[in-house]
Structures are given as C-alpha cells and as structure tokens.
Amino acid sequence: MKGFPNYLVALALMALACSIVSAYDPAPLQDFCVALNTTADAVFVNGKFCKDPKLVTANDFFFPGLNTPRSTTSQLGSNVTLLDVSKIPGLNTLGVSLARIDFAPYGLNPPHTHPRATEILVVVEGTLYVGFVTSNPDNRLITKTLYPGDVFVFPIGLIHFQFNVGKTNAVSFSGLSSQNPGLIVIAKNVFGANPPINPDVLIKAFQLEKNVVDDLQKKFAA
Incomplete structure (x- = not known):
C-alpha cells in the first residue's frame, strides 16, 4: 500500500488533535492508567482500574498488524477493527482510540452513532461516500465523496455512515475522541x-x- 506509513503518521496526529480539542472522556489525572481486569493492587481513578506503574510494559501500549487487510465477507461487505481500551489497555484515561475499516466493493458501514466520541476519518484506498445527519428539527444530511488522502469528521453522537462506491476494495482509518467510543448501529439496535x-x-x-x-x-x- 503506497504511502501507507505516511498515512499512519497523519492519522496519529489527527487522533491526537481530536483528543485534545474534542475529547469527551474525563481528563487524565496522571501520566497513564493502564487498565486491569482485577482490583488487586489497583487504584480506581476513571475508566478502568489502573495497573501499578512499576508493572507497566511497552505491550500495554502496543497492538500489532493494523496494516493487514481484514475479511469483508460479511453481509454488509465491511469489517471494523476498533482499537479501544479493551484492545490497548494503555489507552485508559487518555480519551482516544483508533479504528481500521475495510470495505469490499460496494461494502457499507451502516448508519450508526458513537455516543461518546467524535470521529475523524482518513481514506487510504478506494472511494467512499460518507455522511452524517444533523439532529432535530433540521435532520439535514451532510455528505461527501472521499478519495485517498481525504479527511472527514463525524460529530459526536450523530448518525453517520461510510459506503464504498467503487469497484475495488477500500480502506480507511479513524481516530475517535474516547477510549471507549461506544457503538449504536441503528437498524441492529432497533430491530x-x-x-x-x-x-x-x-x-x-x-x-x-x-x-x-x-x-x-x-x-x-x-
């Protein structure tokens, strides 16, 4: 994937900016607060219980292989790989997460919302038709067709979608302003x-x- 490392650098910077400007999570009260599944030797601050800083390792802040294409054989023809606090414990209290979205030709990431996060998306492959709908009473649809290198923002809590309108696979990456942005897929949650x-x-x-x-x-x- 030509230029892929540059896109990752750009995405990391966007995610940081999104976290600083629009973060919705409580601000960190210390340098880091690595998540634990047990309360032994833990101090509860916000988010999840925190690991003793003396026991923290680089792996607490690490996830490998995000450059690997994901399967898009689902009914919708898309696959979202979300790296939130459950995948990278070191994100606890830092107010940011990351997602890779793979699309088959005409694949769809269906209308959904993130109740705790603004999302900023960059396209690295393919052509995506994206948009969001404003709240009542206007219910205004705001859309754009995106190409590699294009960036689009989905405001916190608003219904939005991404649709691959091309005949080839598409890939995008998103930064989200929460360690745990949440997901409400409209059709799935209702029906x-x-x-x-x-x-x-x-x-x-x-x-x-x-x-x-x-x-x-x-x-x-x-």
Whole structure:
C-alpha cells in the first residue's frame, strides 16, 4: 500500500488533535492508567482500574498488524477493527482510540452513532461516500465523496455512515475522541433488541406493515 506509513503518521496526529480539542472522556489525572481486569493492587481513578506503574510494559501500549487487510465477507461487505481500551489497555484515561475499516466493493458501514466520541476519518484506498445527519428539527444530511488522502469528521453522537462506491476494495482509518467510543448501529439496535421491542411500537414509529417489522426483527435478531 503506497504511502501507507505516511498515512499512519497523519492519522496519529489527527487522533491526537481530536483528543485534545474534542475529547469527551474525563481528563487524565496522571501520566497513564493502564487498565486491569482485577482490583488487586489497583487504584480506581476513571475508566478502568489502573495497573501499578512499576508493572507497566511497552505491550500495554502496543497492538500489532493494523496494516493487514481484514475479511469483508460479511453481509454488509465491511469489517471494523476498533482499537479501544479493551484492545490497548494503555489507552485508559487518555480519551482516544483508533479504528481500521475495510470495505469490499460496494461494502457499507451502516448508519450508526458513537455516543461518546467524535470521529475523524482518513481514506487510504478506494472511494467512499460518507455522511452524517444533523439532529432535530433540521435532520439535514451532510455528505461527501472521499478519495485517498481525504479527511472527514463525524460529530459526536450523530448518525453517520461510510459506503464504498467503487469497484475495488477500500480502506480507511479513524481516530475517535474516547477510549471507549461506544457503538449504536441503528437498524441492529432497533430491530435486534434483546428482548425484542413490541412490534406495535416499531409499526407506529416507522410506519411499516406488521409483516415487514416481523421480518426485520427476525433478520436482526440473528
């Protein structure tokens, strides 16, 4: 992938800027706070419990192989590799995370929101049609077609999407202003809720026939 290292450097800088300017997480109260799954020898600050600084190693801040293409054989033709605090414990309290998104031709990262993060995306391969929708009452759709090297920002909490409109694979990277940005996939969360939302609610909310709602609930419950 020509120029790939340069894009990673640019992305790291963008992620840092996103964290400084728009970070939503509580600000760090110390140099670092590496996450632990147990409370032994830990001090609770914010985010997760923190490892004793004397026991911290480089691996707590490391993740290998993000340059490796991911499978896009899913029904949507996309694959998101999110590096949040669960993948890199050293992100705890630092207010930033990173994602690689792989797209098959005409692959889609469907309409979704990140309740705790603004996202800044850079395209490194392919052509993406991206956009977000503003909140009520305007519900304005703001879209752009992106090419390699182009950057786009999705404001915190707003519904947004990315769609590969090209005939070749596409790859993008995103910086997010949270160690744990969260994910709400609109269709999955509404029609795949567990336990299911009463169909009468969805029939009225989306102005759909009952058989359509029943079919969607079966599809997204899988």
